[in-house]
Amino acid sequence: MRFFPTLPSLAALSVCCLLSGILSPSAAALTPEQSTRASSLFAAYREAMKKNNREAAEEAIGSMISELPGSAAAVAYKQILAEADTSARAYVRDVEELLARDDDGKAVRNPEVVKDRALIAEIYATKGEAAQKKRLAEEGWPAIQRLRAKLLPDPQEKLEADVGLRLLRESILFRMELCDDLADHAELPRDGGLRDRLNVSAGESAGLMSIATVKDRRVLKANQKVAESGDVPEVDVIGAEDANRLRMLAGLPALLLDPKLCKAALIHSEDMFKHNFFAHDSPVKGRRAFTDRAREAGTTASAENIAMGNQDPMGANKAWFHSPGHFMNFFRTGFTRIGFGTHEKRYTQLFGG
Numbered sequence: 001m002r003f004f005p006t007l008p009s010l011a012a013l014s015v016c017c018l019l020s021g022i023l024s025p026s027a028a029a030l031t032p033e034q035s036t037r038a039s040s041l042f043a044a045y046r047e048a049m050k051k052n053n054r055e056a057a058e059e060a061i062g063s064m065i066s067e068l069p070g071s072a073a074a075v076a077y078k079q080i081l082a083e084a085d086t087s088a089r090a091y092v093r094d095v096e097e098l099l100a101r102d103d104d105g106k107a108v109r110n111p112e113v114v115k116d117r118a119l120i121a122e123i124y125a126t127k128g129e130a131a132q133k134k135r136l137a138e139e140g141w142p143a144i145q146r147l148r149a150k151l152l153p154d155p156q157e158k159l160e161a162d163v164g165l166r167l168l169r170e171s172i173l174f175r176m177e178l179c180d181d182l183a184d185h186a187e188l189p190r191d192g193g194l195r196d197r198l199n200v201s202a203g204e205s206a207g208l209m210s211i212a213t214v215k216d217r218r219v220l221k222a223n224q225k226v227a228e229s230g231d232v233p234e235v236d237v238i239g240a241e242d243a244n245r246l247r248m249l250a251g252l253p254a255l256l257l258d259p260k261l262c263k264a265a266l267i268h269s270e271d272m273f274k275h276n277f278f279a280h281d282s283p284v285k286g287r288r289a290f291t292d293r294a295r296e297a298g299t300t301a302s303a304e305n306i307a308m309g310n311q312d313p314m315g316a317n318k319a320w321f322h323s324p325g326h327f328m329n330f331f332r333t334g335f336t337r338i339g340f341g342t343h344e345k346r347y348t349q350l351f352g353g
Contacts, residue, residue: 029071030068030069030071030072034068034069034071034072035072037067037068037072038064038068038072038075038076041060041061041063041064041067041068041076042060042064042075042076042079044056044060045057045060045061045076045080048060049171052171054174057174057178058178061076061080061178061181061182062181064076064182065181065182065185070185070186070187071186073182073183073185073186074182074186074188076182077179077182077183077186077188080175080178080179080182081175081179081191081194083175084172084175084176084179084194085194087168087171087172087175088172088194088197088198090168091165091168091169091172091198092197092198094164094165094168095159095165096209098158098159098162098165107150107151107210107211108151108211108251110150112146112150113147113150113151116143116144116146116147117147117250117251119139119140119143120140120143120144120250120251120331121250121251123135123136123139123140124327124328124331129324129325132324132327133322133323133324136321136322136323136324136327137322140321140322140327141318141321141322144246144249144250144321147249147250148249151210151211151249152208152210152211152245152249169198172194172198173195173198176191176194176195179191208220208244208245208248208254211248211249212248212254213253215253215254216248216253216254219253219254219255219256220244220254222256222257223237223240223241223244223254223256223257226257226259227257229259231259231262232257232259232262232340233262233266233342235312235313235342236262236265236266236313236340236341236342237257237340238312238313238314239313239314239316239317239340239342239347239349240255240257240262240338240339240340242313242314242317243255243317243330243338243340243349244338246317246321246330247330247331250331252331252333253333253336255335255336255337255338255351256336256337256338257337257338257339257340258299258337258338258339258352260294260297260298260299260339261294261297261299261301261337261338261339261350261351261352262339262340262341262350263297263339263341264290264293264294264296264297264299264301264339264341264350265293265304265339265340265341265348265349265350266341266342266343266348267287267293267296267297267341268282268287268290268293268304268306268341268348269306269341269342269343269344269346269347269348270341270343270346271284271287272306272308272343272346272348273343273344273346278306278308278346279306280304280306290303290304290350294350294352299352300352300353301339301350301351301352302334302335302351302352302353303329303332303335303350303351304329304348304349304350304351305320305326305329305330305347305348305349306346306347306348306349307319307320307326307346307347307349308345308346308347309345310345310347311345313340313342313347316347316349317330317349320349329349329351330349332351334353335351335352335353336352336353337351337352337353338350338351338352339351339352
């Protein structure tokens with residue numbers, strides 16, 4: 001059983017210092033009596049949460065909203081949001097650990113998994129573009145779907161079976177509901193990012209750790225840091241992640257998300273839209289070949305895939321899988337880095353050693 005994290009009592013904090021950090025200049029300060037009442041109500045809220053008595057916790061916060069000005073609500077909002085954030089960090093970490101478990105690698109040693117991975121390797125070695133294209137559609141993609149079902153089962157099943165995680169998530173969402181009410185009373189913007197973090201943590205991406213090698217784990221963690229840095233657009237992070245998912249399902253190593261390669265890929269997708277062309281060779285001076293574009297971005301590249309018209313990066317990856325030349329780039333073993341660039345349904349995928 002996981003316990004709800006607690007924070008220092010509001011009574012032990014300087015109300016004035018807290019208010020100065022989160023209220024507008026025009027917000028009214030609390031009187032000494034109001035401060036005492038706010039401290040008492042917040043202490044009642046925290047005591048109720050310790051006992052998992054949400055009705056009492058909600059009543060305490062409701063009293064604060066009905067009896068006191070927005071200044072008090074703003075202080076409580078900041079404190080409860082901090083609690084929720086602390087709990088969310090623990091939740092995300094525990095979810096990632098849960099989804100990374102693979103019963104000592106039994107899944108990847110499943111004979112059917114081994115057979116389907118060998119089949120994709122066999123298709124990769126198939127001679128003749130027409131023959132390879134036929135096999136990719138009739139055998140390769142069905143094999144990927146079987147591998148996905150065996151290696152990346154619905155994470156919700158694991159999460160629902162873990163009572164502690166389910167209760168922790170519920171407590172975070174309850175705190176966020178209180179935060180919404182407090183924010184409305186204090187005329188502060190609601191926080192939606194924390195809820196998004198809870199949803200992302202339950203996605204298929206976390207489950208990739210269960211089929212990752214030691215090296216893959218290092219790469220995936222590095223990619224997560226790149227994603228968090230904001231250096232790569234979210235849509236391109238998703239595209240690269242989906243590409244790694246397909247590679248790892250086939251038993252190939254994960255590729256490092258390279259912000260410079262992503263920049264070069266995005267430039268080409270933008271150029272294709274702006275100058276109305278669809279080709280690897282660009283009419284833009286200094287960007288004729290993908291190697292030129294990579295050099296401009298401060299890196300190197302060894303291969304490039306392009307696509308147009310797909311609804312999203314996952315659709316582009318699927319199209320590249322079914323196209324022999326693109327497939328050979330996509331599933332080559334010698335690459336270590338990937339870049340992804342999306343603009344107006346133009347997609348560029350770059351690879352580097």
